[in-house]
Amino acid sequence: MPEPFTLYKLIVLYMLQKVDFPLTNSQISAFILDRGYTTYFTLQSVLSELAESGMIRQETIRNSSYFTITESGSEALHYFQNRISRTIRDEIDEYMAENKMKLRDEVSIIADYYKNTADEYSVHCIVKEKYSNPIDLTVTVPDEAQAKAVCRNWRKHCQKIYEFVMKELL
Secondary structure, three states, X not given: OOOHHHHHHHHHHHHHXXXXXXXXHHHHHHHHHHXXXXXXXXXHHHHHHHHHOOOEEEEEEOOEEEEXXXXXXXXXXXXXXXXXXXXXXXXXXXXXXXXXXXXXXXXXXXXXEEEOOXXXXXXXXXXXXXXXXXXXXXXXXXXXXXXXXXXXXXXXXXXXXXXXXXXXXX
């Protein structure tokens, strides 16, 4: 049985290997903490060490961190995944099979805003797919309240906006 900290790293790598999109800190945390594998603070240390060692890539948008496995992480997992018990691997496999679409939808629609040089707010809205971004849109609004509203509404309306744009352009 591997040292617990090493096991937690392998669990995170195994989870990230099972999907072809990033997972958020909260998605990883929900799985690991709900099963009582470790504490929140230990998990944050695990994620930090994996990122520092280059085994996972971390991207922060708004208040969410998104993680993907790197080639180095995949190689390490290939050599050591047998140190994760069959029971835990089965739990991860089952969880991913049942929740993959929900998890993907949570991370594939992104909106973020920032104050631009014209003293207005630019809102960057994206729909991500595996190898492309079918829509990547930046709109400018006069104040932060409107920028926050656009971010909130993007998830609900992105499909209609994409369909409208395509209909008008084609």
